[in-house]
Amino acid sequence: MIKVFGHTSPDTDSTGSPIIWAWYLNECRKTPAEAVLQGEPNTEALWMLDRWSMTKPRIIDDVTADDVCVIVDTNNPAELPANLEHAEVIEIIDHHLLAGGIKTRAPINITIRPLACTATIMHDLIGDEMAEAPEGIKGVMLTCILSDTLEFRSPTTTPHDRAVAEKLAADLGVNISEFAAEMFAAKSDVSAFSEAALLKMDSKEYELGGKQLRISVLETTAPQVILDRKDALIAAMPGVAAEDGADEVMLFVVDILREQATLLVPNDYVKFVAERSFGVTVTGDTVVLPGVMSRKKQIIPVLAV
Numbered sequence: 688m689i690k691v692f693g694h695t696s697p698d699t700d701s702t703g704s705p706i707i708w709a710w711y712l713n714e715c716r717k718t719p720a721e722a723v724l725q726g727e728p729n730t731e732a733l734w735m736l737d738r739w740s741m742t743k744p745r746i747i748d749d750v751t752a753d754d755v756c757v758i759v760d761t762n763n764p765a766e767l768p769a770n771l772e773h774a775e776v777i778e779i780i781d782h783h784l785l786a787g788g789i790k791t792r793a794p795i796n797i798t799i800r801p802l803a804c805t806a807t808i809m810h811d812l813i814g815d816e817m818a819e820a821p822e823g824i825k826g827v828m829l830t831c832i833l834s835d836t837l838e839f840r841s842p843t844t845t846p847h848d849r850a851v852a853e854k855l856a857a858d859l860g861v862n863i864s865e866f867a868a869e870m871f872a873a874k875s876d877v878s879a880f881s882e883a884a885l886l887k888m889d890s891k892e893y894e895l896g897g898k899q900l901r902i903s904v905l906e907t908t909a910p911q912v913i914l915d916r917k918d919a920l921i922a923a924m925p926g927v928a929a930e931d932g933a934d935e936v937m938l939f940v941v942d943i944l945r946e947q948a949t950l951l952v953p954n955d956y957v958k959f960v961a962e963r964s965f966g967v968t969v970t971g972d973t974v975v976l977p978g979v980m981s982r983k984k985q986i987i988p989v990l991a992v
Contacts, residue, residue: 689720691757694766699834702732703827704759704805715816723747734873739826750774760805764788765892803843806831829855838867875907882923896992898934906941921953948979963991
């Protein structure tokens with residue numbers, strides 16, 4: 688049985704893409720496969736599963752030498768199971784930069800394309816067999832694309848991502864604007880989460896100038912709900928950093944509708960990084976970054992010390 692999984696702290700794409708590819712392997716390639724997760728999905732991903740009547744994949748802690756694996760929506764060893772090198776990795780499907788560091792037992796299939804969403808790549812790889820896809824698979828694919836593109840607002844969006852999403856929406860009889868509004872409302876409802884959980888919900892590891900950073904992003908249509916918890920979030924940062932073996936946590940609250948991000952500035956180090964990276968002057972414990980929407984394209988690539 689092939690295990691298909693994405694990165695830790697699974698967002699919508701990293702929850703949905705394993706489901707899509709496991710369906711494809713099972714139904715089109717007649718190869719037994721199971722979608723699994725490395726952690727609890729975020730609120731939008733949970734909404735997606737409910738909306739399309741999908742069972743939440745089981746959560747795994749690690750893999751073993753007996754496991755055969757397909758990795759989706761990441762190729763970064765820091766976001767993958769600790770014992771991955773002992774398992775048999777047979778394929779990687781991703782849309783992030785090539786991180787390097789994954790060793791495999793034999794040559795494998797690797798598909799990394801400069802698109803906004805892994806699900807878009809999967810749509811292309813599945814090809815004509817998409818005609819066999821049930822409504823739920825098409826719905827998950829659409830949700831993933833709209834999530835990763837922020838309904839086409841993200842600078843990572845390509846014309847192809849948009850075309851695939853529009854085709855899927857037409858097939859499903861879905862109004863994209865109304866559907867995306869429901870998605871983003873679900874993503875914005877974080878009232879049940881602790882500050883530590885929010886800081887870990889959508890985060891990635893990154894090394895900058897010898898320091899290990901956890902770059903956290905919260906995308907929302909109601910940023911003030913999160914910013915009202917600013918003091919508690921800042922207070923929780925040292926504990927989250929220590930637990931993850933990081934030096935600092937940087938939290939960007941992305942306002943989907945205003946198309947801007949607010950960075951929380953807990954100390955002089957983050958202030959220094961913000962001013963060097965984004966050309967801003969920081970005068971308090973937050974700074975607004977107009978136009979910043981994408982961690983992959985507008986945050987991590989520009990970080991400097």
